[in-house]
Amino acid sequence: PIYLDGHSTTPLAPEAMEAMAPWWHAQVGNPHSPHLSGMLASQAVETARSELASLIGSDPQELVFTSGATEANNIAIRGIALAALEGGIGRRDIVVSAIEHKSVLSSASSLRSAGFRIIEAPVDVNGIIDISALERLVGIETLLVSVMAVNNEVGSIQPLADVIRIARAAGALVHVDAAQGAGKLPLDCAEFDLASLSSHKIYGPMGIGALFISSAASLRPLPVLFGGGQEAGVRPGTVPTPLVVGFGAAAKVSRTRLVADAAHSGRLSALFLEELRSRQVQFIENVSAPSRVPGSLSLRFPGNEAMSIIVKASDRISISEGSACTSGQITASHVLLEMGFTHQEATETIRLYFSRYNREADAMEAAAVLSAIVAR
Numbered sequence: 001p002i003y004l005d006g007h008s009t010t011p012l013a014p015e016a017m018e019a020m021a022p023w024w025h026a027q028v029g030n031p032h033s034p035h036l037s038g039m040l041a042s043q044a045v046e047t048a049r050s051e052l053a054s055l056i057g058s059d060p061q062e063l064v065f066t067s068g069a070t071e072a073n074n075i076a077i078r079g080i081a082l083a084a085l086e087g088g089i090g091r092r093d094i095v096v097s098a099i100e101h102k103s104v105l106s107s108a109s110s111l112r113s114a115g116f117r118i119i120e121a122p123v124d125v126n127g128i129i130d131i132s133a134l135e136r137l138v139g140i141e142t143l144l145v146s147v148m149a150v151n152n153e154v155g156s157i158q159p160l161a162d163v164i165r166i167a168r169a170a171g172a173l174v175h176v177d178a179a180q181g182a183g184k185l186p187l188d189c190a191e192f193d194l195a196s197l198s199s200h201k202i203y204g205p206m207g208i209g210a211l212f213i214s215s216a217a218s219l220r221p222l223p224v225l226f227g228g229g230q231e232a233g234v235r236p237g238t239v240p241t242p243l244v245v246g247f248g249a250a251a252k253v254s255r256t257r258l259v260a261d262a263a264h265s266g267r268l269s270a271l272f273l274e275e276l277r278s279r280q281v282q283f284i285e286n287v288s289a290p291s292r293v294p295g296s297l298s299l300r301f302p303g304n305e306a307m308s309i310i311v312k313a314s315d316r317i318s319i320s321e322g323s324a325c326t327s328g329q330i331t332a333s334h335v336l337l338e339m340g341f342t343h344q345e346a347t348e349t350i351r352l353y354f355s356r357y358n359r360e361a362d363a364m365e366a367a368a369v370l371s372a373i374v375a376r
């Protein structure tokens with residue numbers, strides 16, 4: 001099938017695959033070993049760290065490798081809360097947008113029992129955080145403000161400059177889940193205290209991610225796992241050389257192709273919409289174009305359940321629903337509900353992302369497949 005679900009995961013870049021190849025067998029070495037093999041592995045890890053730092057405008061030493069953005073989000077939120085508790089910092093409010101990824105929302109909720117208050121800032125109909133509401137919710141009790149760069153279900157781009165201004169004015173730390181922002185938008189981590197990244201959203205391998213911790217941050221997260229003290233004591237465990245090398249190579253390609261990738265993705269999604277319209281299919285775009293990253297579409301075909309469309313289309317195209325499917329039970333997406341869509345509208349929503357390796361023919365085929373299903 002044609003893969004159009006780039007918000008879930010992206011195909012591995014050939015450049016990343018090639019860079020990783022020797023590190024699976026020919027070049028053996030634990031990057032923490034003192035011998036030459038270990039040192040070569042360590043050098044490869046540091047080269048990759050520098051590539052990743054270049055993508056987000058950070059210093060390499062401000063990056064800690066993790067197993068993905070889920071773990072980075074857990075360390076950022078739980079680690080900062082622990083540091084506040086241990087450091088005698090009295091602030092107990094954590095403010096998040098209502099449409100954060102579950103790894104942010106659940107990490108934050110897990111802190112309620114430790115005395116933290118979790119405050120969700122509302123979003124508008126386009127999935128953009130309500131800045132005046134945020135202004136009211138952030139104050140002298142706020143320890144951390146966590147807002148994503150780009151939403152993973154609807155592609156909405158968050159006004160991070162405003163978020164930062166509000167958080168700074170209140171003396172709060174800023175965490176940005178940049179899993180869907182990196183490689184799609186120019187990101188400047190110098191403005192954040194913490195940021196989470198995921199390799200498999202930028203055409204790198206699965207199972208690796210990173211947490212940016214600014215050297216200027218007023219508080220450093222405490223570890224949530226304990227072990228050998230790797231990654232500056234923040235994230236213990238052997239750093240997986242092949243995965244890190246692949247992540248670094250993918251970051252390098254993403255940096256050089258940032259503008260070209262966005263133009264390509266945007267062109268394909270526009271072509272897809274044009275073709276769908278020419279086929280006289282009734283559909284509604286959930287998010288207006290300027291609010292979302294190029295290539296990302298959240299659509300519904302009124303009267304058609306998303307799950308039914310996805311299943312019928314699945315041998316030809318891979319798309320996903322705007323709702324999260326938990327252990328076989330379909331629950332409407334919290335993101336769409338928070339944006340003000342009804343339960344029915346949410347369960348009618350499908351999500352597509354045209355990635356670097358999709359072609360025009362994929363967009364045409366997807367429109368043909370979907371219009372045939374909806375017309376049936």
Ligand code: PMP
Pocket residue numbers: 007008067068069070071101103148150151152177179180197198199200208209
């Ligand atoms: N945050 C966002 C915004 C995401 O899209 C994802 C992946 N769906 C994650 C966090 C989790 O990333 P990972 O798969 O690397 O744990």
